[in-house]
Amino acid sequence: xxxxxxxxxxxxxxxxxxxxxIALTHWDMRTKIPxxxxxxxxxxxxFLAEKLHQLETSDKMKEYIDSLQHTDDELLxxxxxxxxxxxxxSRKIPTDEFKEYVMLQSQAESVWxxxxxxxxxxMFQPYLEKLVAFNKKFANYWGYEExxxxxxxxxxEPGVTTKVLDEVFPKVRKSLTSLLKKIQNSSVTPxxxxxxxxxxxxxxEALSIEILKRMGYDFEAGRLDDTIHPFAIxxxxxxVRITTRYDEKDFRMAVFGTIHEGGHALYEQNISEKLxxxxxxxxxxxxxxxxxxxxxxxxxxxxxxxxxxxxxxxxKYAPKQxxxxxxxDFYQAVNEVKPSFIRIEADELTYCLHIMVRYELEKALxxxxxxVKDLPQLWNxxxxxxxxxxxxxxxxxxxxxIHWAGGDFGYFPSYALGYMYAAQIHHxxxxxxDVDKIISSGNYTDIKQWLxxxxxxxxxxxxxxxxxxxxxxxxxxxxxxxxxxxxxYSNIYKF
Amino acid sequence: xxxxxxxxxxxxxxxxxxxxxIALTHWDMRTKIPxxxxxxxxxxxxFLAEKLHQLETSDKMKEYIDSLQHTDDELLxxxxxxxxxxxxxSRKIPTDEFKEYVMLQSQAESVWxxxxxxxxxxMFQPYLEKLVAFNKKFANYWGYEExxxxxxxxxxEPGVTTKVLDEVFPKVRKSLTSLLKKIQNSSVTPxxxxxxxxxxxxxxEALSIEILKRMGYDFEAGRLDDTIHPFAIxxxxxxVRITTRYDEKDFRMAVFGTIHEGGHALYEQNISEKLxxxxxxxxxxxxxxxxxxxxxxxxxxxxxxxxxxxxxxxxKYAPKQxxxxxxxDFYQAVNEVKPSFIRIEADELTYCLHIMVRYELEKALxxxxxxVKDLPQLWNxxxxxxxxxxxxxxxxxxxxxIHWAGGDFGYFPSYALGYMYAAQIHHxxxxxxDVDKIISSGNYTDIKQWLxxxxxxxxxxxxxxxxxxxxxxxxxxxxxxxxxxxxxYSNIYKF
Numbered sequence: 003x004x005x006x007x008x009x010x011x012x013x014x015x016x017x018x019x020x021x022x023x024i025a026l027t028h029w030d031m032r033t034k035i036p037x038x039x040x041x042x043x044x045x046x047x048x049f050l051a052e053k054l055h056q057l058e059t060s061d062k063m064k065e066y067i068d069s070l071q072h073t074d075d076e077l078l079x080x081x082x083x084x085x086x087x088x089x090x091x092s093r094k095i096p097t098d099e100f101k102e103y104v105m106l107q108s109q110a111e112s113v114w115x116x117x118x119x120x121x122x123x124x125m126f127q128p129y130l131e132k133l134v135a136f137n138k139k140f141a142n143y144w145g146y147e148e149x150x151x152x153x154x155x156x157x158x159e160p161g162v163t164t165k166v167l168d169e170v171f172p173k174v175r176k177s178l179t180s181l182l183k184k185i186q187n188s189s190v191t192p193x194x195x196x197x198x199x200x201x202x203x204x205x206x207e208a209l210s211i212e213i214l215k216r217m218g219y220d221f222e223a224g225r226l227d228d229t230i231h232p233f234a235i236x237x238x239x240x241x242v243r244i245t246t247r248y249d250e251k252d253f254r255m256a257v258f259g260t261i262h263e264g265g266h267a268l269y270e271q272n273i274s275e276k277l278x279x280x281x282x283x284x285x286x287x288x289x290x291x292x293x294x295x296x297x298x299x300x301x302x303x304x305x306x307x308x309x310x311x312x313x314x315x316x317x318k319y320a321p322k323q324x325x326x327x328x329x330x331d332f333y334q335a336v337n338e339v340k341p342s343f344i345r346i347e348a349d350e351l352t353y354c355l356h357i358m359v360r361y362e363l364e365k366a367l368x369x370x371x372x373x374v375k376d377l378p379q380l381w382n383x384x385x386x387x388x389x390x391x392x393x394x395x396x397x398x399x400x401x402x403x404i405h406w407a408g409g410d411f412g413y414f415p416s417y418a419l420g421y422m423y424a425a426q427i428h429h430x431x432x433x434x435x436d437v438d439k440i441i442s443s444g445n446y447t448d449i450k451q452w453l454x455x456x457x458x459x460x461x462x463x464x465x466x467x468x469x470x471x472x473x474x475x476x477x478x479x480x481x482x483x484x485x486x487x488x489x490x491y492s493n494i495y496k497f
Numbered sequence: 498x499x500x501x502x503x504x505x506x507x508x509x510x511x512x513x514x515x516x517x518x519i520a521l522t523h524w525d526m527r528t529k530i531p532x533x534x535x536x537x538x539x540x541x542x543x544f545l546a547e548k549l550h551q552l553e554t555s556d557k558m559k560e561y562i563d564s565l566q567h568t569d570d571e572l573l574x575x576x577x578x579x580x581x582x583x584x585x586x587s588r589k590i591p592t593d594e595f596k597e598y599v600m601l602q603s604q605a606e607s608v609w610x611x612x613x614x615x616x617x618x619x620m621f622q623p624y625l626e627k628l629v630a631f632n633k634k635f636a637n638y639w640g641y642e643e644x645x646x647x648x649x650x651x652x653x654e655p656g657v658t659t660k661v662l663d664e665v666f667p668k669v670r671k672s673l674t675s676l677l678k679k680i681q682n683s684s685v686t687p688x689x690x691x692x693x694x695x696x697x698x699x700x701x702e703a704l705s706i707e708i709l710k711r712m713g714y715d716f717e718a719g720r721l722d723d724t725i726h727p728f729a730i731x732x733x734x735x736x737v738r739i740t741t742r743y744d745e746k747d748f749r750m751a752v753f754g755t756i757h758e759g760g761h762a763l764y765e766q767n768i769s770e771k772l773x774x775x776x777x778x779x780x781x782x783x784x785x786x787x788x789x790x791x792x793x794x795x796x797x798x799x800x801x802x803x804x805x806x807x808x809x810x811x812x813k814y815a816p817k818q819x820x821x822x823x824x825x826d827f828y829q830a831v832n833e834v835k836p837s838f839i840r841i842e843a844d845e846l847t848y849c850l851h852i853m854v855r856y857e858l859e860k861a862l863x864x865x866x867x868x869v870k871d872l873p874q875l876w877n878x879x880x881x882x883x884x885x886x887x888x889x890x891x892x893x894x895x896x897x898x899i900h901w902a903g904g905d906f907g908y909f910p911s912y913a914l915g916y917m918y919a920a921q922i923h924h925x926x927x928x929x930x931d932v933d934k935i936i937s938s939g940n941y942t943d944i945k946q947w948l949x950x951x952x953x954x955x956x957x958x959x960x961x962x963x964x965x966x967x968x969x970x971x972x973x974x975x976x977x978x979x980x981x982x983x984x985x986y987s988n989i990y991k992f
Contacts, residue, residue, distance in 0.1 A: 019544040022537070023518045028523060034529075038718040041772070042517070049514040135974030223533040241534030462748070 008079070010066040011279070013057060018238070018279040020054040033227045033245060042425060058085070059092045081280045081462050088281065094143040104134050107409050113422055114407035121397040122354045123378050126407070133409045134367050140367065150165035151368045154412030158288040161421060161467045162456070162478070163346035170422070170480045175358050177484040178351060179388060181491060185339045185351070192334040197324040201246040203256075209319035210246060217298060219244075219264050223271055232259045233297075234266035238278060242270040252337065253320070254436045258303050265298035267293055268450060273388060280371040287466040288413065292420025293427060294340070294453065300350050301428050302446070306493075307438035309333045315444070337494050341389040343398035350421075352389060359384040360403070364411050367453035369483035382488055425483035427457070430474040505561040508552060509576070513733070513774040520732045528722045528740060529847035535747075542691070568702045571730040576959050583776065589942040590637040594802070598631050602904050609760045609902035618873050621902070626869045628904045629862050638797060646863045649907030653783040654914060656962045657973070659860060662910055665917070665975045671852050673978040674883060676986060680834045683990035687829040694907070696742040696819040697936035704814035706743060706795040711757055713791060713945035715738075715758045717767055727754045729761035731788075733773060737765040748815070749831065753798050760793035761786055763945060766829065767953035768930070782961040783908065787915025789924060789948065795845055797924050797941070802933035802989075804828045810939070833991055836884040838893035845916075847884060855898070858917070859906050918965060918980035922952070925969045 035043060057063065062294050063085060069081045095103075107280045109130040117126035141153035151166040211226065211421045229245040244263040249255040273377045277283040285291040302308055309316075313329050318477050325333070345356040363380060372380060380403040381400040386392045393399035405413050429438055431452055440448050464472065471477055522542050530538060558580060565577045590598075601855065605624040612621035636648035644659040663787050706721065722831045724740040739758040744750040764780050774780040780786040797803055804811075808824050818828070834844050840851040858875060862868040867875060876895040881887045888894030890948045900908050926932055926947055959967065967974055 014925060015540075019541045022541045023522065023545060026521060027526060030525070034720065036718050036720055036738075038715070038737055039732060042735055045510075046514045046517045049511065051520060123636045220533070221531065223531050226532055237539045239532060240537055241531055243531075345969065471593065491930060 004222050006066060006069045007073075008081075008322055010070060013063060013066065014061075014085075015279045017054060017057050017114060017281065018283070022052055022058070022237045022241075024050050024054065025235055028244055029235050032231070032233065033229055047381070053091065055276070056086050062076075063089055063162055065129055077276065077463065081282055084281050086461065090143055095140060097137075099139070100264055101276045101417055103409065106132055106136065107407075110406045110409070111404065114319065114401070114404065118401040121395040121401065122394045123401060126401065127374055129379075129408060130454055134374060134411070137409060137411045138368055138370075149365075149369070151365045151412065154350055155415065157413070158413050158416045160287065161465050162289070162415070162419065166478060170478060171361065171415075171418065173353055173421070174418070174480045174484060175388065178355055180271065181351060181487060182341070182355075182389075184340065184497045185491060185495045188497055190495045192338040192494075193331060194335045194338050196327050196331055196335050197254060198252050199321055200250060201253040201321055205319045205321075206248050206250075206253050207255045209253075209316065212315070213257070213261060213303075214244075214264045214321070216444060217261070217264050217268060217302075218447060219267055220271055226260070226402045232263055234263040234270070234283065234310055236267075236270035239271055239275070239283060241272045244266045246312055247265050258299055261303040262295040262299040265295035268298070268453065269294040269458050271462040272450075272454040274459040275287065277463060279459045282462040282466060284462050286460070286462045286464060286469060288416035289423055290457070290466045291420035292350065292417055293423035294457070296420050296424040300443055301424065301437070302449075304337055304350060304491075305438070305441060306333060307441045309336075311442040311444065331395070334494055337490075339495075341490065343385070343391065344402055354421055355388040355485075356416045357414050358388060360405075360414040361418070362440070364414065366404070368411060419466075419478070422478060422480050422483045423466075426470065427453075428484045464493065501564045502562060502568075503644065505565060507556075508558060508561065509580075509776065510774045512549055512552050512776065515545055515552070515777070517732045517736075519549065520546050520730055521753075524730050524732070524738055527677065527723055527726070528730065529530065529758045530814050553583050561607075566732055572771065572782045572958065573847040576777055576942055579776050579957065586639055590635060594631075594634070597658045598635075599624075600926065601631065602902075604900045605904070606899065609896070609899065613892055613896040614889040616896065618896060618989075619739075621896065622869055624873075627903060628901065629691055629869060630908070632904060632906045633863055633865075644860075644864065645905065646860045649863065650910065651907070653911045656960050657784070657910070657914065661973060662856065664671060665973060666853055666913065669753045669849055669913070669917070669975045669979060670883065672983070673850055676846060676982060677834065677836070677850075679992045680986060683992055685829065688826060688988075689833050691822050691830050692749060693747050694816055695745060696748040696816055698745055700814045700816075701743050701745075701748050701751045701900065704748075704811065705751055707810070708756060708798075709739075709759045711791075711939060712756070712759050712797075713942060714762055715766055719762055722754070729757050729758040729765070731762075732763035734768045734770070734778060736765055737762045753794055755964055756798040757790040757794040760790035762813050763793070763948065764789040764953050767945075767949040768956040769954045770957045774956060777957040779957050781955070781957045783911035783959045784918055785913035785964055786953070787912055788918035789952070791915050791919040792922060792948070796919065796932070797936055797944075799832055799845060800933070800936060801828060801985075802936045804831075806937040823918065828990055833988075836886050838880070838886065838888045839897055846986060849913045849916055850883045852909050852928070853883060853898075854906060855909040856913070859901070859909065860952065862882060863906060882894070914961075917973060917975050917978045918961075920981045921965065921969050921974055922948075923981070924977045 024047060029041055067082055069084050071080060073079050110133055113129050114126050117123065138156060141150045144153040152163045155162060211350050223240045224242045228243045230247060232246045235246045244267050246256050246260040246263060258402040269291060309329060317324050339351045341352055342348055348356055360379065363377060378396050378400045380393050435448055436454060440446060457469055467477060506924045509705060519542060526538055562577055562581050565573060568574050605628055608624050609621050612618065632649060636645045636741040639648040641648040647658045650657060701798045718735045719737045722740045725742060739762045741751050741758060764786060766780050812819050833845045835849050837843055843851050856873060873895045875889050877887050930943055930947060937943060952964055962972060
């Protein structure tokens with residue numbers, strides 16, 4: 003048995019080596035690669051991914067799983083279970099269908115880019131129809147209990163089902179739209195133009211690094227680079243890299259973006275050493291990951307206590323014009339709420355409404371209740387209903403996100419779950435720590451340690467809702483987000 | 498047959514994918530990796546290298562080689578021959594001995610670092626003894642015709658033998674030592690302190706980039722980064738990266754270093770597309786590679802025509818102090834000849850003498866004519882004999898280079914060959930082109946194209962001496978280097 007365990011761990015180590023090589027390759031492609039190197043590199047990534055896939059679905063892997071499945075070693079059992087799930091889900095898709103799907107994905111992404119530019123949904127429609135058909139087929143291969151969409155949701159947020167979302171989302175939506183109405187009727191009108199003054203890149207970078215260090219991001223186990231689309235990527239817990247984007251006319255892009263990616267990175271940097279070289283050495287779900295980035299971005303970066311105590315720090319790096327901006331005006335401006343068309347530009351309050359639009363549409367698509375051709379109209383209707391605005395074209399509407407073009411159905415809900423998890427985690431943390439006081443102190447070590455102890459260290463060895471239950475003593479509860487937003491925005495908008 | 502060829506090419510493509518992943522990994526480790534990521538990464542590199550090695554020595558590979566060895570396709574035949582050589586040389590080393598050797602290498606490198614720091618050869622001696630013993634054993638496995646050292650030389654400069662070197666090197670050495678004597682007796686005394694004025698990094702970088710662009714280095718197929726130890730590395734001909742080092746007190750480090758690495762990179766960038774995804778898509782030998790970097794560094798960068806016509810360009814980027822330095826003083830200063838202890842700091846004339854010391858010692862070691870324990874004394878005696886100076890300690894003597902600690906015996910001669918090849922190539926080029934006129938024009942396209950047409954495009958599909966014969970219509974001939982150095986330095990030192 004010990005020999006089998008040894009061989010199993012060797013196989014896991016090989017997988018981890020491929021994962022690290024793939025992650026490095028991706029990082030390089032997004033940050034450093036010269037233009038002419040891209041084509042050859044894509045083939046290299048494809049090759050490495052195939053090798054990893056072969057190991058994950060190999061007969062040898064199945065042999066080890068069968069031998070070790072009844073082990074008493076709790077951690078080993080979790081690793082074996084994770085490998086089994088990957089093995090089974092991959093094996094359920096016939097190889098030729100999977101190959102066809104991968105080709106479709108890359109064609110669809112390229113057509114989508116064109117269609118978005120031209121605001122022409124009809125170009126993209128036939129590809130999206132095929133992607134939906136594939137996803138329905140795959141969902142049936144994978145199986146589900148109540149709703150076919152659950153089989154897809156499982157890829158991003160295992161344990162969270164349509165039933166859960168259909169209880170939680172409408173409640174959140176109702177509260178958000180009611181809050182939004184009050185905000186729109188408020189006499190307070192934040193002035194975000196105060197913030198868009200020229201702010202040299204090197205000063206934005208210095209400020210971002212200062213905050214990252216205070217957050218406890220370990221620069222000896224990571225680095226910060228410059229990209230168009232900011233991201234965080236883990237090669238392993240000792241090498242977790244982040245990127246940001248500098249807009250010299252709007253510091254918010256880089257500063258809040260860096261804090262957000264820094265939150266993702268802290269999660270990956272603080273996964274227990276015990277999990278390294280196993281498939282559990284990663285965040286447990288998209289939603290929990292997003293809860294970590296949003297925790298730092300909103301509960302620290304857009305928090306009143308933060309700016310009360312850090313406005314001087316900010317002004318140390320910021321251009322002189324900010325001397326004339328009062329703290330109150332500044333704080334209001336960074337928290338302006340305003341319905342907008344583009345999800346990734348949405349504020350903290352309306353963001354979840356963008357998600358609801360997408361969730362309801364993709365669930366209905368996968369369930370065969372609506373057709374792809376009707377998406378643009380349905381999208382615009384829902385935007386009008388939830389946010390009170392109608393996109394001027396499909397470029398600012400149904401064509402804005404890459405997710406569906408990549409076949410990623412079931413992904414969007416994780417973003418909204420991240421907001422709810424973050425608020426719920428923040429509430430529990432506050433019962434043990436005086437969070438605002440720690441933020442005011444300028445040294446956030448206690449916050450980072452609390453998150454690492456309760457969440458980060460476990461990586462993927464706990465399921466998302468297990469984390470939430472263990473940390474907060476209850477299951478997913480949207481009231482914390484609703485209460486937090488109500489309190490925060492009633493203060494800002496004085497209602 | 499076509500099917501076998503197809504399968505063979507697929508296998509080559511897999512090897513190329515591993516090579517690119519390994520090259521990227523190395524580049525990242527030397528330029529970007531955070532400190533704590535190094536340990537895990539070393540294991541990833543080891544894993545990828547092992548996978549590549551497995552493919553190169555697989556039974557399947559042997560099968561393809563056997564089937565395709567008598568093909569009429571000239572290029573295919575060369576690829577198959579190269580694969581066969583790799584296969585056979587690897588297979589001749591018993592696996593357990595190779596593993597032991599790899600472990601020894603990494604131990605020895607680490608001990609060597611320590612020993613060098615402490616200037617204590619006795620620490621390193623037992624490791625070097627083992628490394629020599631392994632290399633003798635491997636050389637016997639590989640086989641040779643006349644001298645056991647030839648089997649090692651073959652790893653770096655196939656076709657060049659001890660017999661060749663023993664004809665050429667003494668002749669060069671005699672000329673160099675006689676030139677050196679004349680220089681030391683000259684009344685001309687260059688003043689290199691004129692050059693060591695503060696020169697901001699960003700200006701050095703801009704100047705380096707300007708020269709690289711004029712050389713024809715394609716920034717869309719490469720990039721320039723910052724490191725302690727400058728290098729050039731090819732991921733594939735469309736992604737060839739270089740690094741340089743900026744010393745703000747001495748621009749020569751970055752400017753000549755960048756030109757040197759740019760020369761290596763031009764070679765790799767201009768290898769024919771036909772060779773991509775085969776093992777021939779690389780420089781043919783260490784010596785030919787070095788001929789390319791040295792051609793640009795010396796025949797362009799340290800050339801009188803270059804400075805005559807480019808001194809204004811230089812002053813555009815350089816600090817004001819250079820306004821007061823005359824062109825003549827400047828040109829003399831960048832070409833100062835002065836015996837020194839450290840090979841990598843040696844000037845263009847004395848450099849080859851450093852190589853002769855190493856060549857004679859390592860050849861004698863491998864032939865069992867001297868013992869490891871006697872190296873320090875022998876080293877110092879030869880330094881005194883050829884350069885007229887004795888290192889103050891082994892740190893500046895026998896312990897200065899990493900090559901032997903890595904088991905690289907047979908490597909050093911390539912450096913001196915690179916000088917001779919470069920001079921010989923320069924002579925041939927001058928018969929077709931007016932090289933100095935092209936350099937003076939500031940647009941070096943014709944030079945790059947000549948080198949690409951005659952050398953670069955062939956990659957490893959021609960052997961080193963085949964290249965030299967085809968380009969110069971004769972075999973290796975050291976007279977060109979001797980004549981070039983005599984003419985250049987008799988002008989500078991006026992003898």
